[in-house]
Amino acid sequence: MKVLILGGSGQLARSIGPLVEEAVLASRSSDTKLDLTHTEVIYDRISKIDPDLIINASGMTGVDQCETNIREAYQVNALSVKEIARFCRDHKIRLIHFSTDYVFDGSEGGYREDSIPNPINYYGLSKLIGDTYALSYDESVIVRTSGVYGISRNFPILALEKLNKNEQVNAIKGYYSPIFVGLLARSSVELMHSERSGLLNIAGERITRRELAVRIAERFGLDKNLVREETEGLGLVAKRPFDSSLDSSLARRLISIDFYTSRANIDELYSYFNRK
Numbered sequence: 001m002k003v004l005i006l007g008g009s010g011q012l013a014r015s016i017g018p019l020v021e022e023a024v025l026a027s028r029s030s031d032t033k034l035d036l037t038h039t040e041v042i043y044d045r046i047s048k049i050d051p052d053l054i055i056n057a058s059g060m061t062g063v064d065q066c067e068t069n070i071r072e073a074y075q076v077n078a079l080s081v082k083e084i085a086r087f088c089r090d091h092k093i094r095l096i097h098f099s100t101d102y103v104f105d106g107s108e109g110g111y112r113e114d115s116i117p118n119p120i121n122y123y124g125l126s127k128l129i130g131d132t133y134a135l136s137y138d139e140s141v142i143v144r145t146s147g148v149y150g151i152s153r154n155f156p157i158l159a160l161e162k163l164n165k166n167e168q169v170n171a172i173k174g175y176y177s178p179i180f181v182g183l184l185a186r187s188s189v190e191l192m193h194s195e196r197s198g199l200l201n202i203a204g205e206r207i208t209r210r211e212l213a214v215r216i217a218e219r220f221g222l223d224k225n226l227v228r229e230e231t232e233g234l235g236l237v238a239k240r241p242f243d244s245s246l247d248s249s250l251a252r253r254l255i256s257i258d259f260y261t262s263r264a265n266i267d268e269l270y271s272y273f274n275r276k
């Protein structure tokens, strides 16, 4: 089965690629070039690749960047999904599409698949529009996830880098459901082989950034007292939801591996850094 993985140079696509027999990774900087801002060529470009299934792990994921460049965010996170879903519908192939906890406003947390989205920034809004295009096709799975970490230099990795240098870590207040990218990749491939369709949350347990950094420090044998919590994210352009945690109980019943506990996720992170 030929699987086209969009967002090919991203951390999630690169983690899924080796788990799939015949993977074609495409993005602007992959060997197979595809620029999703050119929505008019997407259908034809995908036709030439002729996949049996598409995994859409692409996205303009810089939350502040989306706020200041809404046109590109709309093209990549929303409009391109319309074309991808149209191709899948015409060719009767499944689509696995990735979405975000940032479609929620963060006032409650513990969001389930049937919770009402209410994005407070443009990243969340553009992803939500993309989700609706994907959801309009019955043979699609929309995986909502949160705080994916392992390869990209986002909070847990930056925290680890600072802890390693004995520097203070400032953790912005708030809750989310971070997941190690390798566990999200394995869960997604399991899902790919199932009959499931519709929305599904796959994310880690609800935790503060401070607590996550503390647990990382403990696992790596570093000084957890270097971790501080701060109220405001300095220099952030877009608003962030305070508690964007996701309820993944449905996926925990469907997926055989432990993708959920912070212990399992941090253990994987530990093995990943000790393999490198």
Ligand SMILES: NC(=O)c1ccc[n+]([C@@H]2O[C@H](COP(=O)([O-])OP(=O)(O)OC[C@H]3O[C@@H](n4cnc5c(N)ncnc54)[C@H](OP(=O)(O)O)[C@@H]3O)[C@@H](O)[C@H]2O)c1
Residues within 6 Å of the ligand: 006, 007, 008, 009, 010, 011, 012, 013, 026, 027, 028, 029, 030, 034, 035, 036, 037, 056, 057, 058, 059, 060, 061, 076, 098, 099, 100, 101, 127, 145, 146, 147, 148, 149, 152, 154
């Ligand atoms: N990271 C998180 O914490 C997080 C949380 C919740 C949900 N998600 C979702 O999970 C998915 C995977 O995230 P990730 O962390 O793997 O993202 P990532 O590392 O930032 O990768 C994003 C990918 O999208 C591609 N892309 C961006 N603009 C493009 C364009 N104009 N044309 C073609 N490709 C483009 C990038 O490739 P090029 O730049 O080479 O084109 C890159 O390969 C995304 O849908 C994201 O919204 C992520």
